[in-house]
Amino acid sequence: MTDRISVNGAARLSEAIHKLTAMFRQHKYVVVSLRPGKDRTLDQNALWFALYQRIASMTQIGDVDEARKYCKLHMGVQILMNEDEDFRNAWHRTMKHLAYEEKLDLMGNNPLFGPDGFPVTRLFNRAQGIAYTNRIVDDFTAKGVVFDDLLNQEAA
Structure with missing residues (x-):
């Protein structure tokens, strides 16, 4: 039993x-780990969901889940491949041989990895999360998606 607060x-x-x-x-025995700082999952996940919503509404990519899967596969996996040798080796052993559509499907809700899909963004540290946000914005801004209002809220 692990709790995170x-x-x-x-x-x-x-x-x-x-x-x-x-x-x-x-239990009489408890292991406690403490660290100062903000939890990435609170702010970054909310921003990512807003980005996915915007992508879904301004492109032909599909719904929010399709936008999320696309971003995880095209941007998130690449970040981890570049920065994490263990991830890169595991990806090559288990995922590289799969067809594109299978990889894309595994990024979302599926019986093997559950509702969040293949672990990508949940493995990020804060810097990787920022890089992911920047890659999404750069890629989709070039395709005509406007994020200025969402990014201005993030800075506020």
């Missing part, structure tokens, strides 16, 4: 203390 206010701090206390009482 981002503490960003008094209520979340109280929740974390409560869960830690309950887990200690039940």
Whole structure:
């Protein structure tokens, strides 16, 4: 059983203390890891979903899920291939031989990897997440998709 809590206010701090206390009482041994900083998943995932929505509405790529799968396969996989030797080796062993459509399908909801599909963006560190955002924006801006309003909200 693993819990992950981002503490960003008094209520979340109280929740974390409560869960830690309950887990200690039940198991008597608990491993705790702490780090300062913002959780990538909160802000970046919200921005990515907005980007996928915009891509879906301004292109012929399909719905939001299709936009997400496309971005994961074309931008996200490339980032990990360039920066993570273990990922690159595993990709070559397990995924490279598959047809394009199969790879694309595996990026979304499927029985093998679940509702989030093949792990790509969830493996990113913060810098890789920023690079992913930039690649999406650069690629689709060149195709006429406008993201300025979404990116201005991100900066605010």
